[in-house]
Amino acid sequence: MPHIVVYSPRLTREKKATCVAALTKAFEESTGLDANLLTIHIEEHSYDNIGVGGKLLTDAYPEIAEREKQFQETNQ
Amino acid sequence: MPHIVVYSPRLTREKKATCVAALTKAFEESTGLDANLLTIHIEEHSYDNIGVGGKLLTDAYPEIAEREKQFQETNQ
């Protein structure tokens, strides 16, 4: 039943795997709940869909805008 | 006002339509609340973004990894 939803900046696939493993281990060890029952969703969003301090990330940080452009082109 | 968010494995468009109709009917009949006011979001994620038992689905189940690859290619 336990379900963890992670709102995170974009992660490489490798980091997603490491993150899911680490969070699951941490959750099991700290709560005693069975890791096999834990589902984790990594919520990735375009940086055009995330705002911090009143600005879209892609407006607030040029390097993030550049990264987002490359991501969109690679995954076009 | 009622809003249902469904974290689900990937569904075909046809199954999404059947699922939304069935959930709406079930919700209206069981609660008496007006189906026309109910919004449903089906939250679909890449299987690279879902972890169960500490592993990404695409690492834990080779057949899911294969399905995800085909989905990405078809929707590239």
Add this chain to the structure above:
Amino acid sequence: MPHIVVYSPRLTREKKATCVAALTKAFEESTGLDANLLTIHIEEHSYDNIGVGGKLLTDAYPEIAEREKQFQETNQ
């Protein structure tokens, strides 16, 4: 893995049980996914925490304000 989150007005315990049973049956029949793997959370909020059309429900609808008052007193 599937997880359904229901943002709903307050329901009696009886209606919660009927709703969970009906939604689970509807989900299983429409998607073919195993009902035993489905978790449902019914998200109940105070009507002071829900806004529609720019007003708190308890400001917009006097009868809801009255119901919320009684609920708070009974569950005080």
Add this chain to the structure above:
Amino acid sequence: MPHIVVYSPRLTREKKATCVAALTKAFEESTGLDANLLTIHIEEHSYDNIGVGGKLLTDAYPEIAEREKQFQETNQ
């Protein structure tokens, strides 16, 4: 710490930027909480993944189906 999740129909990038700025200003002015600590996620979904009144939006509204088709093609 505050986090706002917006389930919204598709918005142009320009409207996302205006919306994030307006929501952040409104939140800060009405609560007194620091805008710089506020994160906003705009949750956009395919109109095939949103149901209202028991139907997928793309089944219920032909013009929305057409818009979704164009969006998918442009972002293919």
Add this chain to the structure above:
Amino acid sequence: MPHIVVYSPRLTREKKATCVAALTKAFEESTGLDANLLTIHIEEHSYDNIGVGGKLLTDAYPEIAEREKQFQETNQ
């Protein structure tokens, strides 16, 4: 259909009303979407249920722990 979920520190009822009104106005003016269709949920949690920087708020900030204690006693 639009739905906004606000994860916020505790707000007084008065601030909730002002916040809902302000967010709704901001959303309508910035997106052109009808305010009457917008639902807002203010997600309030005990400060024992919120962690920042690896600590529960009630452990990280003594004044917050004190406020939470008073809130629990008033709403006991």
Add this chain to the structure above:
Amino acid sequence: MPHIVVYSPRLTREKKATCVAALTKAFEESTGLDANLLTIHIEEHSYDNIGVGGKLLTDAYPEIAEREKQFQETNQ
């Protein structure tokens, strides 16, 4: 910006503190993202509001119903 929402069975305050610390450390070490920017919400619900396999937890498991009763009485 990162935000983790944990849908979990009820945890003691002590376990909440350990869980938040463990999840934060795991997240920082696996993603390289700054722990100080991570917010965690532990979503606790009455067991009358959680369904698994089509039944409310309090209907499916008598021992959980008993625990829920005691929790409600202690926190009445």
